[in-house]
Amino acid sequence: MENQFLSLFEVSIAFEESHLFFPRIVSWVLVGLLAIILLSKSKKVAPALRRAGQAVMHGSDGFDRKRFFGTILLIVIYFYMMAVVGDVFPNTGYGFLFVSIPFIFLLALLYVDEKTKKNVLVIALTSVVAPALAWYVLSELFRITLP
Numbered sequence: 001m002e003n004q005f006l007s008l009f010e011v012s013i014a015f016e017e018s019h020l021f022f023p024r025i026v027s028w029v030l031v032g033l034l035a036i037i038l039l040s041k042s043k044k045v046a047p048a049l050r051r052a053g054q055a056v057m058h059g060s061d062g063f064d065r066k067r068f069f070g071t072i073l074l075i076v077i078y079f080y081m082m083a084v085v086g087d088v089f090p091n092t093g094y095g096f097l098f099v100s101i102p103f104i105f106l107l108a109l110l111y112v113d114e115k116t117k118k119n120v121l122v123i124a125l126t127s128v129v130a131p132a133l134a135w136y137v138l139s140e141l142f143r144i145t146l147p
Helices: 002-007 015-040 042-058 065-088 094-111 117-141
Strands: none
Touching: 015 042, 065 094, 094 117
């Protein structure tokens, strides 16, 4: 009886699919939250999307094309390079670590208003410490396979 009860708390995941476990959970949670937002704010979302589309296509005051398209470009490069570097160091998480550092640095530089020496130093420090800490916790402590 006790063994059957304790078996409810055991989780077995095949190694070949272990890297997909948390992304699937997070994806479904995000889809659910998006559905809740769209349903609860549907009267405000449609006009806002229309205005955003016009701002992207025709430009308007307050819309920063450089930051918008720079962010999209950086994200595309980030995911592509994570796969490339992850193939060089399989099952180590170095793809995540080595690509996240320049991604966070460049993204922060894109959004910072004043590029002073102090701001760039803080951005550089943060772009190294944050991914390294995330990599250590996920990869080393929780043994989650990262790209």
